[in-house]
Amino acid sequence: MFLMKETTIKAASHSYPVYIGENLRHQTAQYFHKDYSSILIITDETVADCYLSDVKNSLAHENVFSYVIQAGEKAKSIDTFYQLHTQAIECGLDRQSLMIALGGGVVGDVAGFAAATFMRGIDFIQMPTTILAHDSSVGGKVAINHEQGKNMIGSFYAPAGVIYDVQTLHSLPDHEIRSGYAELLKEALLADVDLYQLLISNDLSVLSSQDLSYKLQRGIEIKAGIVEIDERESGIRKHLNLGHTLGHALESLLGYGYQTHGELVALGLLFAFRVSEKKFTPELPFEQLYTWLKRNGYPLNMPFIKPEEILAKMKKDKKTLRTEIQMVLLKSMAQPVLMEINDESLLEYLEDFQTELAQRNS
Amino acid sequence: MFLMKETTIKAASHSYPVYIGENLRHQTAQYFHKDYSSILIITDETVADCYLSDVKNSLAHENVFSYVIQAGEKAKSIDTFYQLHTQAIECGLDRQSLMIALGGGVVGDVAGFAAATFMRGIDFIQMPTTILAHDSSVGGKVAINHEQGKNMIGSFYAPAGVIYDVQTLHSLPDHEIRSGYAELLKEALLADVDLYQLLISNDLSVLSSQDLSYKLQRGIEIKAGIVEIDERESGIRKHLNLGHTLGHALESLLGYGYQTHGELVALGLLFAFRVSEKKFTPELPFEQLYTWLKRNGYPLNMPFIKPEEILAKMKKDKKTLRTEIQMVLLKSMAQPVLMEINDESLLEYLEDFQTELAQRNS
Structure with a gap:
């Protein structure tokens, strides 16, 4: 039997839970602590193919939207950032909405920064799908790159929670x-x-x-x-x-x-x-x-x-x-x-x- | 005789002073509460002509830079925001640097949002030059516009201080x-x-x-x-x-x-x-x-x-x-x-x- 582990992180603004376990992506909604008016899942091309439908299906919510960005560091750009805002507006997100960052560090950083700045900040949940992202998904650092420097534009903005399905890690390539x-x-x-x-x-x-x-x-x-x-x-x-x-x-x-x-x-x-x-x-x-x-x-x-x-x-x-x-x-x-x-x-x-x-x- | 008035504002993150009086722009540095490694003054075309040199001269600091944006609401754009970051990087600003927003609400909003997000947040000081900006310069709301909505992209980020020279208000046009x-x-x-x-x-x-x-x-x-x-x-x-x-x-x-x-x-x-x-x-x-x-x-x-x-x-x-x-x-x-x-x-x-x-x- 495999148990789900829970840890609480204290950020300056609020505390948030980190859930780690197998198959959590099939029961995402049960780890929410609020009712959200709508949900925008942000993920990249690679992760979307594997896990987007699992997460969508697990939400059982009438206003679920998703937006797929390109995979890789290039997505941490001002252009992607602006596109996420466009998407959030067009999907009708408001201050009671949630963004979910489903993916590795790049997705977490750019989606987190979009959430930190959409209407001056809405909730977001990190769903890391790499081992590396265990690091970036806690600690509240979100950012995009400037052409002249990595992570130059960003905020300190803690997530509302982290839902970490370790099963998604087995499909990672060796170098990841x-x-x-x-x-x-x-x-x-x-x-x-x-x-x-x-x-x-x-x-x-x-x-x-x-x-x-x-x-x-x-x-x-x-x-x-x-x-x-x-x-x-x-x-x-x-x-x-x-x-x-x-x-x-x-x-x-x-x-x-x-x-x-x-x-x-x-x-x-x-x-x-x-x-x-x-x-x-x-x-x-x-x-x-x-x-x-x-x-x-x-x-x-x-x-x-x-x-x-x-x-x-x-x-x-x-x-x-x-x-x-x-x-x-x-x-x-x-x-x-x-x-x-x-x-x-x-x-x-x-x-x-x-x-x-x-x-x-x- | 005309006295300088001081009020303290309590924000969630920190308290900050508001100084109101005549000719404060000629003695800006005396209202700082920190040594800064460098200072970037952000202002618009209209205000630059009237007051930029006064403020620059008042700083007596070896690393003072300035950047002039276009006047008017159009400057609250993602493009200006990115330009401010480019400027900050090229001037060598670091985490101990200061941005000064010298101007009306537009300058305060876009410069404030740049300061809120440059290296995840550096100090900024509001120097309002309109009556309207008395409102936007306190309260910590900073933002830019999205093509599809005003102030859609922003943060709550309180300034390190407000320096309000009422003499600058006399040159305002009547409608302002x-x-x-x-x-x-x-x-x-x-x-x-x-x-x-x-x-x-x-x-x-x-x-x-x-x-x-x-x-x-x-x-x-x-x-x-x-x-x-x-x-x-x-x-x-x-x-x-x-x-x-x-x-x-x-x-x-x-x-x-x-x-x-x-x-x-x-x-x-x-x-x-x-x-x-x-x-x-x-x-x-x-x-x-x-x-x-x-x-x-x-x-x-x-x-x-x-x-x-x-x-x-x-x-x-x-x-x-x-x-x-x-x-x-x-x-x-x-x-x-x-x-x-x-x-x-x-x-x-x-x-x-x-x-x-x-x-x-x-």
């Missing part, structure tokens, strides 16, 4: 499983050594629904615990950027979609281990993580991009306020700390890391 | 003075009979800075008092729509800018008086208000639009959730109440009102 799992590794490294050991105790090829549900719930709890303390990222929420300083820079330099977000974050975690070692000489399990990632098919060839270029891109990252790069490091396992690294040191670390990975791969 | 003053009349009618008597005790042609400062401060206090109780307009904030059910419908039917917002609201106030009389048979000073408006040049010819068309437009108004129109009426002076009016009655009232105004004008 790797991508989402890397964020789970990150959350465990920040706060829970036992979870970390559990995560790398088995391989991605043997993940069961039950196993995954537990891990996702723990990951969400860790993230929620951090976000509850610092919703607007003025302090410890920055710890969630562990592995992302390098990950984001590479993602941006290589072009989104060239390699998945989480696979690049995994590379960033290894880099954060190495920099942490230089700063604190701790005993971090670099070898163990490297070996697990390698065995599970993570691409660990660091693309050849000059360290100077990587550094320049890091500095353009919106999270950098000062001239020096702030990186999240680990003083030891589950002991994150934010540190400024000067340019000279960072260039040296990047070069060493590139050299090391090249040697390991030769 | 009439427009803003009508909102003051509305606020007084909702909550303060003494203020209402004061407002109509003299004519617009003899308004002094000192006189106006007092009235604006009281208007802002009334609005703030309502908004503090109901920021998200689930209840009594709707009272602020007194005069707007008809006003908005006409504005939308005639095209924005054909006649000013406040002039149409004034017509709406008269209509609300008449409907209130039918519902409650109170002693409302219709004649007194009509006479004052007429003497002060308010256009009181109700444009000939069929009542059915007006009703249809009211129903499209986003504030209407149900099928029946909700109107704010006065049980007596300073005793507002929200009432549903059925279609049949409303059509009759509109027809009577049109006939009455036509007769008075013939």
Whole structure:
């Protein structure tokens, strides 16, 4: 028997429930806490083919509409955002209506931002269909991209709830499983050594629904615990950027979609281990993580991009306020700390890391 | 001697000060409560010519930028919104930066929405340069228009402060003075009979800075008092729509800018008086208000639009959730109440009102 798990997240504006379990998409309406005048489901082409009709059928509501956006990062655009508003108006949505974001992080971000701004904000429910989206679906960050920067236009806007049907995760391609799992590794490294050991105790090829549900719930709890303390990222929420300083820079330099977000974050975690070692000489399990990632098919060839270029891109990252790069490091396992690294040191670390990975791969 | 007045507004997220007085634009920086890394002043063509250099010069900050948008309602578009983000990125604004909205309601709304969404929200300061903007600059509503509806895309986002230089109001054209003053009349009618008597005790042609400062401060206090109780307009904030059910419908039917917002609201106030009389048979000073408006040049010819068309437009108004129109009426002076009016009655009232105004004008 497989149970549904429930966790409550406290946002500044309100608390909301996260439901995790199998087949939840067939009973969506039973997780609502309000009567809505109408419902607009927003999803992408890929997810629509698999799950849109399931969700529609589960709602048993006379005013259900859906709108399908293109799959991929390009949909996080001002154009899609405006189209969602057009659709919401044309479907007659009002302030008592609901938007459902059915899909991965892109759908959640753009639909969430549309909900945050439609008539100055209506309810929305996240229905993540990727492992990666366990991360973005809680914490209330919604946004679209500007041509000149990722997530530049957005809000802090918490959902009314998250309904997470883990059955939808089994149809994910391998690189998407790797991508989402890397964020789970990150959350465990920040706060829970036992979870970390559990995560790398088995391989991605043997993940069961039950196993995954537990891990996702723990990951969400860790993230929620951090976000509850610092919703607007003025302090410890920055710890969630562990592995992302390098990950984001590479993602941006290589072009989104060239390699998945989480696979690049995994590379960033290894880099954060190495920099942490230089700063604190701790005993971090670099070898163990490297070996697990390698065995599970993570691409660990660091693309050849000059360290100077990587550094320049890091500095353009919106999270950098000062001239020096702030990186999240680990003083030891589950002991994150934010540190400024000067340019000279960072260039040296990047070069060493590139050299090391090249040697390991030769 | 002329004193600066200060009022504090409590928003859900934070409290912020409103400064009202003469020449404040020459000392802008002294009203800041934070050090900002950079400042982007957003204004429109008309205001830029008069006051942009004054404000720039008053800042004495090395990273001050400005961006001038077109004057008028058309600037409340998705295109201008995106341009403001482009400008903010190109000027290197970060999370510690400030946007200043220098201008009327349009500038405040679009710049405020840009600030609300740039990197998920940075500080902004309202510097209203119209009487009408006393209303929009407090209360935290920011928005742009969708082609299919006014203010459809927006947020609740309170400013970091309001700096109101009443000297900038003397250069306003007469119809803009009439427009803003009508909102003051509305606020007084909702909550303060003494203020209402004061407002109509003299004519617009003899308004002094000192006189106006007092009235604006009281208007802002009334609005703030309502908004503090109901920021998200689930209840009594709707009272602020007194005069707007008809006003908005006409504005939308005639095209924005054909006649000013406040002039149409004034017509709406008269209509609300008449409907209130039918519902409650109170002693409302219709004649007194009509006479004052007429003497002060308010256009009181109700444009000939069929009542059915007006009703249809009211129903499209986003504030209407149900099928029946909700109107704010006065049980007596300073005793507002929200009432549903059925279609049949409303059509009759509109027809009577049109006939009455036509007769008075013939």
